[in-house]
Amino acid sequence: MSVSNSFKDAWNYAKSLLIGLGVTGKNFVKPTITVIYPWQQVDNLSTYRGHVELIPKDDDPFTPRCVACGACADACPSRCLSVVAPPKTPKPKADAPAAALVEGRVIPKTEKAAAPEKSRAPVQFFLDYSLCSLCGQCERVCPAKSLRFSNNVYLIGHSREDFRIDLLARMRSQADGKSAPSRPRTPESAPVPETEKEPA
Amino acid sequence: MRDQTAAAAAPTPPVDMSFWGDSYAARFEPDPSGERMIVNMGPQHPSTHGVLRVLLELDGEYIVRAEPVLGYIHRMHEWMAENRTYAQFIPNMGRVDYLHALAWNWAYVGAVERLTGMEVPERAEYIRVITCELNRISSHLLWWGAYLLDLGAFTPIMYAFDDRERILDILQMVTGSRLTYSSFTFGGVSMDLPPQFIPKTREFIATLRSRLPMYKDLVTDNGILRGRCEGIGILDLDTARRYGATGPCLRGSGQAYDVRRAEPYSIYDRFEYRIPTESACDAMARYYVRLSEIDESLSIVEQAMDSIPEGPIQGKGPRKIRPPKGEACFAVEGARGKIMVMVQSDGGPMPYRVKLRAPGFSNLSLFAELAQGTLVSDAVSILGSLDLVIPEIDR
Numbered sequence: 001m002s003v004s005n006s007f008k009d010a011w012n013y014a015k016s017l018l019i020g021l022g023v024t025g026k027n028f029v030k031p032t033i034t035v036i037y038p039w040q041q042v043d044n045l046s047t048y049r050g051h052v053e054l055i056p057k058d059d060d061p062f063t064p065r066c067v068a069c070g071a072c073a074d075a076c077p078s079r080c081l082s083v084v085a086p087p088k089t090p091k092p093k094a095d096a097p098a099a100a101l102v103e104g105r106v107i108p109k110t111e112k113a114a115a116p117e118k119s120r121a122p123v124q125f126f127l128d129y130s131l132c133s134l135c136g137q138c139e140r141v142c143p144a145k146s147l148r149f150s151n152n153v154y155l156i157g158h159s160r161e162d163f164r165i166d167l168l169a170r171m172r173s174q175a176d177g178k179s180a181p182s183r184p185r186t187p188e189s190a191p192v193p194e195t196e197k198e199p200a
Numbered sequence: 201m202r203d204q205t206a207a208a209a210a211p212t213p214p215v216d217m218s219f220w221g222d223s224y225a226a227r228f229e230p231d232p233s234g235e236r237m238i239v240n241m242g243p244q245h246p247s248t249h250g251v252l253r254v255l256l257e258l259d260g261e262y263i264v265r266a267e268p269v270l271g272y273i274h275r276m277h278e279w280m281a282e283n284r285t286y287a288q289f290i291p292n293m294g295r296v297d298y299l300h301a302l303a304w305n306w307a308y309v310g311a312v313e314r315l316t317g318m319e320v321p322e323r324a325e326y327i328r329v330i331t332c333e334l335n336r337i338s339s340h341l342l343w344w345g346a347y348l349l350d351l352g353a354f355t356p357i358m359y360a361f362d363d364r365e366r367i368l369d370i371l372q373m374v375t376g377s378r379l380t381y382s383s384f385t386f387g388g389v390s391m392d393l394p395p396q397f398i399p400k401t402r403e404f405i406a407t408l409r410s411r412l413p414m415y416k417d418l419v420t421d422n423g424i425l426r427g428r429c430e431g432i433g434i435l436d437l438d439t440a441r442r443y444g445a446t447g448p449c450l451r452g453s454g455q456a457y458d459v460r461r462a463e464p465y466s467i468y469d470r471f472e473y474r475i476p477t478e479s480a481c482d483a484m485a486r487y488y489v490r491l492s493e494i495d496e497s498l499s500i501v502e503q504a505m506d507s508i509p510e511g512p513i514q515g516k517g518p519r520k521i522r523p524p525k526g527e528a529c530f531a532v533e534g535a536r537g538k539i540m541v542m543v544q545s546d547g548g549p550m551p552y553r554v555k556l557r558a559p560g561f562s563n564l565s566l567f568a569e570l571a572q573g574t575l576v577s578d579a580v581s582i583l584g585s586l587d588l589v590i591p592e593i594d595r
Contacts, residue, residue, distance in 0.1 A: 009423065012423035013423045013424060015423070016421065016422040016423045016424060019417050019418065019421070019422075020355070020418055020422065023414055023417060023418045024355060027359075033362060044369055044372065044373070046394075047372065047373050047374070047376055047391065047394060048372060048376060048377075049375075049376030049377055075285075075287065075288070076288075077284055077288035077289070077291055077292075133291040133295075133380070133382070134291075134376075134377060134382075135288075135290055135291035135382040136376075136382070136390055137287055137288060137290075137291075140287075140385070140390070141519065149376060
């Protein structure tokens with residue numbers, strides 16, 4: 001390599017350096033574009049797909065549209081939903097949850113054909129968000145259009161239990177105008193989803 | 201007595217190689233003269249974008265032999281497909297190649313649609329084209345930043361991420377997620393374009409177009425970058441063909457092969473766009489191809505937004521897919537090359553077999569040959585210029 005060539009190279013590198021510094025300098029004086037989270041929040045969450053939540057009936061904000069058919073639990077690739085249907089014979093309202101707990105289970109596939117009578121709201125509806133991959137299969141298959149994605153992006157937990165979300169309680173507390181409890185109030189009432197079950 | 205003679209006649213037992221690591225390393229025998237050295241690059245190395253391990257046999261700073269070791273993030277995607285229904289496999293597709301997830305979405309959904317003979321409405325096709333091209337731009341921008349990071353330039357990735365975040369904002373509007381999309385459905389897409397989508401995208405296109413000259417000044421014309429890329433990793437067309445390289449790696453070697461043009465799918469035949477090629481065959485050629493592709497993708501998005509019709513976004517089809525017996529292939533052009541999905545059905549609710557053809561795998565196989573005889577620092581440049589996404593290679 002001749003001397004003139006190495007001078008040319010050195011000049012080129014120096015020029016690149018100056019141009020680079022120029023670009024950096026221009027951006028240095030521009031306003032910050034980063035959203036600094038705890039003090040600022042993003043405003044584009046309207047179509048964000050957070051975890052699913054239950055949609056209440058139009059006339060009753062405390063009852064979900066859900067008919068506890070179990071199609072969502074069946075369609076979920078990671079089996080993160082567990083739905084407990086009310087007992088088949090209608091009981092007095094007071095002891096319905098207790099009775100449901102005795103008979104409570106994830107509805108097996110075969111029992112879906114037996115069409116339930118009207119207004120069969122589930123007694124329990126749990127989402128294990130730690131397994132969910134937000135694919136939206138549950139939302140798509142729901143015959144009652146009772147599921148939608150929430151915009152809940154600021155979800156913090158300290159254990160796996162914190163991500164077992166009681167969707168019914170969440171919906172009711174939304175109707176009350178309070179924020180949803182992040183963990184089930186009575187842990188023993190939360191059924192463990194049968195994730196180990198083999199696909200049918 | 202007899203035992204002793206047998207022991208004396210037997211050849212000396214092989215040297216215990218266990219301290220060299222695993223079976224891969226054992227295939228690299230240490231040089232008896234002690235001049236060559238065996239070095240592991242990875243599985244965690246700043247320039248390997250994931251968990252790729254490259255075994256290098258070095259003579260001084262020159263590479264005598266390089267062997268990529270795969271499988272560190274093998275997740276059995278193909279096996280998982282055989283154990284869940286057709287629709288349940290869609291979220292997996294967002295996780296094969298997390299940088300161009302929509303192309304994988306499209307390849308799988310397209311294969312199943314082809315198998316079942318489903319029709320996709322016009323508007324859904326346009327939404328697929330727009331989102332897929334935006335995703336391609338975001339993938340190329342991330343490659344651009346990460347490649348320069350490999351070469352030691354830290355600042356450019358900040359600019360790349362600035363623009364990429366804008367794309368993710370736009371894609372979040374229509375897919376609901378920012379990285380692992382699973383927004384395509386059999387026979388359509390899951391969400392329609394929100395009203396603010398088109399104005400926002402036009403604004404972004406103008407912004408990115410105004411930023412591209414800055415990218416050129418800052419990086420492309422930079423003498424140091426050119427020194428690291430020009431004449432490095434010469435990939436001639438024959439080698440590229442032998443290894444089945446596709447995408448910018450092949451187009452950087454002068455072959456204008458693009459699945460969108462060669463095997464037209466969807467509505468790509470309605471748009472006018474160039475297939476950028478370079479004849480220099482080196483890392484710089486692949487760099488140029490990717491930057492030109494950003495331009496072309498912007499133009500496709502613009503054309504698609506100009507002509508998008510109104511209408512439904514979901515075609516008619518059964519809620520539970522049960523394709524007839526048979527098999528179908530669908531290929532799309534991903535940011536890294538030809539993505540192909542083969543779906544075989546036995547008439548049941550779950551696929552009998554799904555084969556994923558990842559472009560990164562073929563492109564990575566080139567590396568062993570390209571890196572031979574180069575400096576270690578050039579090998580980093582070559583590895584970066586192939587634009588590897590390891591989860592896609594391992595699947």
